[in-house]
Structure formats: structure tokens, C-alpha cells
Amino acid sequence: MLRRNFLQQGALAGSALLAGNIAGASEKKQLMPDKTFNLDYAFHDGMFAAHAGKDFVEQIKFGYDKGFRSIEDNGMMSRTPEEQKRIGDTLAKLNMRMGVFVVTTDSWHWKLSLTTGKQEWKDKMVNDCKTAVEVAKRCNAKWVTVVPGNFDRSIPYEYQMSNVIDALRRGAEVLEKGNLVMVLEPLSDNPDLFLRYSAQTYLICKAVNSPSCKILFDMYHMQRNEGNVIKNIDASWDEIGYLQIGDNPGRKEPTTGEMNYKNIFKHIHEKGWKGILGMEHGNSIPGKEGEAALIKAYRDSDAFM
Incomplete structure (x- = not known):
């Protein structure tokens, strides 16, 4: 050659x-998959539907590839047992965590309920907690959201507080046996809701005095109701069991409103938070463009190291 x-x-x-x-x-x-985040952010059904389709399991796989390691699903209790298990099996295979789902089958938490002290609502609380334990087994959940219902204008506030504490103690007894933690969520959706402030929720958790009763500190709601997000996180830190995210105004992803989530995330990380932060908000832009913008917003806000 x-x-x-x-x-x-x-x-x-x-x-x-x-x-x-x-x-x-x-x-x-x-x-x-893309690298993971410094904190553990949990997305929900529909957040990545433009890329992955309507099947939540496919969205979970997409989110995993983008570096997310947890989900949350308020409506988990309304899914079939087969779908609950399918989601749980997917999370186990990917070594992902299940965040909160709401402990209710018929939205009674947004009605005049636990504040009344009526036996029917105490029984409803206990029965829904029992159902939640079985649901949690199928989807590998550890936290469940509880809202005590609306303010009762016919009863003095102090009696309402006692009624709520009594009902939650009964629910906590069930959840303790099932290794679940109820996280109480103060909300800003309407003024009729009984639970609205972090200090109020902190008092209830201390009174219930159970490892299965903690605070769900949703930073969007707390920014609207009381402000001073970092200060109030610090004040209620030992009773916080779960955190949720949403910028204000608009309740969309970080960087779309007035809240400095980069500083908030840095503060939470420095305090040693190992739990989940639920992405309890919408996408500011529809479609694939909006989903890409959401991922970028979390990458930018998580870049505090």
C-alpha cells in the first residue's frame, strides 16, 4: 500500500x-438527567404537560430528567387506587419523594366544619385520616394537608380554637399510627377561612402536641396575609413540616413577582432544611415556552451557592 x-x-x-x-x-x-437542585422542589400534575403529555407518570419522568426529585398532588385521594399505586411505583423506581396531598374526599375543609365542634365533623376528620393512611401506603406519602374550615361567626373565637384543636388531636392519633404527618395550611384565599396566620398555626401545633401535626408554611399565602416571610419562618421553624412556593402577586413561579426567592431559598438552605418545597403555583406563560421559563426560574433562584 x-x-x-x-x-x-x-x-x-x-x-x-x-x-x-x-x-x-x-x-x-x-x-x-440534568443536575439536581440545592433544595428539593416538588412539581404537580399539569406543570410539564406541554412537554410530557397529560399522563402524570410521564410528567414525573420528564421532571426527573430536568433535575426535580419530588412531586405533590392535592387530588391524590380522588385518584383510583390503581393510579395511586402506579404513581407510587414510578416514584420508588426513580428514587423520588411524594409530597403533600389533601386529606379530604369532598372539599369539606373549605366549608364551616371543624370550628363548629359538631361530632359529625370530628367523625369526618377521623374517617378521612384513616382513608389517607391507606392512600399514603400506595403512593409512598409522608405528609398530608389539612385545612380546619371556615370561621364560625356564631361562636366566640376561643371556643372555635378549642374545637379545632380537639378535632386535630383525634386526627393526629390516627395519623401517628400510620406514620403520616398532617401539615396545617393557613390560607389567604378568602377571609372566611379560620386558619390564616403562621403564629395562629404555631399555637395550634403546640396545643395538639403531636409529631403528626405540623405547619405547612405556604410562602405565597403568608406573603399576602402577614409578610415578613423569612422572619416568620424563623419564628415558627420548629413546627414547620412542609414548605410551599408561589410568587406574589399572581401565584406563579419565582422571579415573576415581588418576592426575592433567591434570598429566601438561601436562608432556608442555610437553616439546614432537608424537606420538600412544593411548587404550589401556576406557570406564568403557557405551553412549552412557559415550562422552559419555569425551569429556568428555579435554576436561577436556586443558584445561591
């Missing part, structure tokens, strides 16, 4: 090998 032909063939072979290595590396990169 002539030396010139040998060199030409060698060069071609080397180029092919290099191209193959580059293609292989590119393919491998596409198969590898």
Missing part, C-alpha cells in the same frame, strides 16, 4: 472514530 493512501485511510478512520465518540457522548448526555 502506498504511504499516501495509508495516511488518507488512517485519517478517515480517525475522523469516523471521533465522530462516533462525539455522537455517543451526545446521545449519552441526552439520556443523562
Whole structure:
């Protein structure tokens, strides 16, 4: 073989090998998930539907590839047992965590209920907690959201507080046995809701005095109701069991409103938070563009190290 032909063939072979290595590396990169975040953010059904489709399991796989390691699902109790298990099995396979779901089957928590002290609502609380324990087994959940219902204008506030504490103690007894934690959520949706402030929720948790009764500190709601988010997180820290996110105004992803989530996340991380932060908000932009913007917002806000 002539030396010139040998060199030409060698060069071609080397180029092919290099191209193959580059293609292989590119393919491998596409198969590898993005890096995880400093904190554990939990997305919900529909948040990545434009990319992954309507099937929540496919959205979970997409979120995993984008670096997220938890989900939450308020409506888990309304799903079929088969779907609950399917979601739980997917999370287990991906080594992801299940965040909160709401302990109610018929939205009674948004009615005049636990504040009344009526036996029917105490029984409803206990029965729904029993159902929640069975649901949690199928989807590997550890936290469940509880809202005590609306303010009763026919009863003095102090009696209402006692009624709520009594009902929650009964629910906590059930949840303790099932290794579940109820997280009480003060809300800003309407002025009729009984539970609205972090200090009020802190008092209830101390009175219930159970490891299965903690605070769900939703930073969107607390920004609206009381402000001083970092200060109030610090004040109620030993009773906080779960955190949720949403910028204000608008209740969309971080960077879309007035809240400095980069500083808030940095503060929470420095306090040693190992729990979940639920992405309890909508997307500011529809479609794939909006989902990409949401992921970027979390990458930017999480870049505090």
C-alpha cells in the first residue's frame, strides 16, 4: 500500500472514530438527567404537560430528567387506587419523594366544619385520616394537608380554637399510627377561612402536641396575609413540616413577582432544611415556552451557592 493512501485511510478512520465518540457522548448526555437542585422542589400534575403529555407518570419522568426529585398532588385521594399505586411505583423506581396531598374526599375543609365542634365533623376528620393512611401506603406519602374550615361567626373565637384543636388531636392519633404527618395550611384565599396566620398555626401545633401535626408554611399565602416571610419562618421553624412556593402577586413561579426567592431559598438552605418545597403555583406563560421559563426560574433562584 502506498504511504499516501495509508495516511488518507488512517485519517478517515480517525475522523469516523471521533465522530462516533462525539455522537455517543451526545446521545449519552441526552439520556443523562440534568443536575439536581440545592433544595428539593416538588412539581404537580399539569406543570410539564406541554412537554410530557397529560399522563402524570410521564410528567414525573420528564421532571426527573430536568433535575426535580419530588412531586405533590392535592387530588391524590380522588385518584383510583390503581393510579395511586402506579404513581407510587414510578416514584420508588426513580428514587423520588411524594409530597403533600389533601386529606379530604369532598372539599369539606373549605366549608364551616371543624370550628363548629359538631361530632359529625370530628367523625369526618377521623374517617378521612384513616382513608389517607391507606392512600399514603400506595403512593409512598409522608405528609398530608389539612385545612380546619371556615370561621364560625356564631361562636366566640376561643371556643372555635378549642374545637379545632380537639378535632386535630383525634386526627393526629390516627395519623401517628400510620406514620403520616398532617401539615396545617393557613390560607389567604378568602377571609372566611379560620386558619390564616403562621403564629395562629404555631399555637395550634403546640396545643395538639403531636409529631403528626405540623405547619405547612405556604410562602405565597403568608406573603399576602402577614409578610415578613423569612422572619416568620424563623419564628415558627420548629413546627414547620412542609414548605410551599408561589410568587406574589399572581401565584406563579419565582422571579415573576415581588418576592426575592433567591434570598429566601438561601436562608432556608442555610437553616439546614432537608424537606420538600412544593411548587404550589401556576406557570406564568403557557405551553412549552412557559415550562422552559419555569425551569429556568428555579435554576436561577436556586443558584445561591
